Amino acid sequence: MASSFPAVLAQGALQAAVENRGLQAVRRCYQCRKCTNGCPLTFAMDLRPHQVVRALQLGMDQEVLSAKTIWVCAACQTCSTRCPNDIDIAHLMDLLRQESLGRVVPPAEPEVVLFHRAFLGSVRRHGRVFELGMLVRYKLAALWAKVRNGPQSLKELTGRLWQDARLGWAMFRRGRLRLWPNRIRSKEHVRRMGRAPTGPLCSGRSSGGPTSPNLSVPPFDNQTAEAPTPEAPTADPPGQTGGPQR
Amino acid sequence: MIQVGYYPGCALHGTAAEFDESLRAVCQALDIALAELADWNCCGASSAHFLDDQLAVELAERNLQLAVQAGPELLAPCAACFHRLKTAQKHRPGYEVVIWHVNEFFAHPDRLAELRRRVQRPLRGLAVVPYYGCLTQRQPKITDAPQPEWPTSMDALLETLGVQVRRWSYKTDCCGGSLEVARPDLVQHLCTRLVRAAQEAGADCIVTACPMCQANLDISQAMGSPMAEKTALSPPREGDKGEGVNFPLSLAGEDGPRSRPAEGGSSPLSPPRERDKGEGAISPLPPAGEGGLRSRPGEGGTLNGHLPVFYITELMALALGVGRPARWWRRHMVDPRPLLERKGLPTE
Structure with a gap:
């Protein structure tokens, strides 16, 4: 998988980027594997957590950014809690996700990205999450990505839809889904927050669109010149790389 | 009467309304006034920190500003909200407010004593496992x-209510969290493991204080088998039932971190994909009466071997005899009423 994309990074650039964003500790890893042994999701990962750290140290940036690992991590924080070297691995995964979206690396789990974009889109639109709207938007985007991805059997697509409809109805019947969003008064305040636009899901529809990049506040922490560069592409490519291109 | 700031979070106004209602009922019974923050916004949950660090802190920070105005204490019952608010507080020091999660809030000695005094209907006979999940504890x-690895606050609360607390080692294991939407197969796998462990511990139900845990455990059981069949990474294998943790044995020894030189263009760090598929086998919960579990065929009734998943505040309200539990039970995916009836507890 990794070999099918041209290398876009110099060796070790990723580690530098991560260290610039406050995670100097990655140097300290001595591969005790405590993170991997505690991780509940290794069964779905291609690189194990300790391997991600090692690959980072070795400058294997492409492998790290195109790994499933960073997207199937559930952020349960077990690794960070147990690391004897006090490396915040869960936060490292956050940074790697963000770095991967900022570069020309298609995410290994596009649906996870689409979901989080839909979630944040809903937060920007209403100030709070409107679950039903968010889920519908996510499902449509994921379905569209699937269709564009290549030939899909009709049976599989209808199977997915049927399954979603079944769950949706079961939740609706029990009153677990609100039908209307719960909006806050200071939506504008919320829309000005953060630094990344929320992506394709929202940009197409909501009138205000995702926050215009001009309004976004200066980068998080004191990032060096390294970090803003990946941000420029963040504005668009994730929109396209969110799945369809693969 | 004490007053506490209240940050319900999106879930308690939506998918987890019964958590909100039962919490309010319990607080009223214990003379605690909840002052909901005016015009609070979403804390960003897991999505914000996945995609944008800055947004994650800023979303939570606005709520901290509101909380400081509301008073010295803030109750954030949702585990994800609690975690995000605490994170923002650590990143942006200066917000002098004590942020409480439900378990620790009620397990505070004063409030626990008050609770003990007011319990009207001890829930004897109910065997439960306390499930704390990730974000109230770590890091x-x-x-x-x-x-963080062996929390006991919910245990203390449950014992006060008179229930039988069963020992299990999955108190703080992950349910999969927000992966539920994009990768339900993974959540199904993790939740199946948890439910089996709870059954093996002899529990009648699981108790949690996190809307995401409740939803994942509840939905994965109710939608159980068909969902697992369709989304499984590979079909369940023979002899895979009831084994609990199905961890790759080779993890400890083979595909080591010592980087071998790359061969044939493939990454030395990538383990073979084939094996991952085999190990990721997701097996659906066996129907009642099958498999090596305590499926309790005689007792199962309409529960079909599934365990209801309660919010801690629902059981507290039940023991205190307050609120309108009938409305809450209706919202559960795994209907808890047959269990309550069997234990001689009111369902209305």
Whole structure:
């Protein structure tokens, strides 16, 4: 998988980027594997957590950014809690996700990205999450990505839809889904927050669109010149790389 | 009567309304006034920190500003909200407000004594496992949890209510969290493991204080088998039932971190994909009466071997005899009423 994309990074650039964003500790890893042994999701990962750290140290940036690992991590924080070297691995995964979206690396789990974009889109639109709207938007985007991805059997697509409809109805019947969003008064305040636009899901529809990049506040922490560069592409490519291109 | 700031979070106004209602009922019974923050916004949950660090802190920070105005204490019952608010507080020091999660809030000695005094209907006969989940505990640097690997606050609460607390080692294991939407197969796998462990511990139900845990455990059981069949990474294998943790044995020894030189263009760090598929086998919960579990065929009734998943506040309200539990039970995916009836507890 990794070999099918041209290398876009110099060796070790990723580690530098991560260290610039406050995670100097990655140097300290001595591969005790405590993170991997505690991780509940290794069964779905291609690189194990300790391997991600090692690959980072070795400058294997492409492998790290195109790994499933960073997207199937559930952020349960077990690794960070147990690391004897006090490396915040869960936060490292956050940074790697963000770095991967900022570069020309298609995410290994596009649906996870689409979901989080839909979630944040809903937060920007209403100030709070409107679950039903968010889920519908996510499902449509994921379905569209699937269709564009290549030939899909009709049976599989209808199977997915049927399954979603079944769950949706079961939740609706029990009153677990609100039908209307719960909006806050200071939506504008919320829309000005953060630094990344929320992506394709929202940009197409909501009138205000995702926050215009001009309004976004200066980068998080004191990032060096390294970090803003990946941000420029963040504005668009994730929109396209969110799945369809693969 | 004490007053506490209240940050319900999106879930308690939506998918987890019964958590909100039962919490309010319990607080009213214990003379605690909840002052909901005016015009609070979403804390960003897991999505914000996945995609944008800055947004994650800023979303939570606005709520901290509101909380400081509301008073010295803030109750954030949703585990994800609690975690995000605590994180923001650590990142942006200066917000003098004590952020409480439900378990620790009620397990505070004063409130626990008050609770003990007011319990009207001890829930004897109900065997439960307390499920704390991840975000109320980890990481301790953020949550200030005294015992992140073996928390006991909910145990104390449950014992006060008179229930039988069963010992299990999955108190703080992950349910999959927000992966539920994009990768339900993974959540199904993790939740199946949890439910089996709870059954093996002899529990009648699981008790949690996190809307995401409740939803994942509840939905994965109710939608169980068909969902697992369709989304499984590979079909369940023979002899895979009831084994609990199905961890790759080779993890400890083979595909080591010592980087071998790359061969044939493939990454030395990538383990063979084939094996991952085999190990990721997701097996659906066996129907009642099958498999090596305590499926309790005689007792199962309409529960079909599934365990209801309660919010801690629902059981507290039940023991205190307050609120309108009938409305809450209706919202559960795994209907808890047959269990309550069997234990001689009111369902209305």
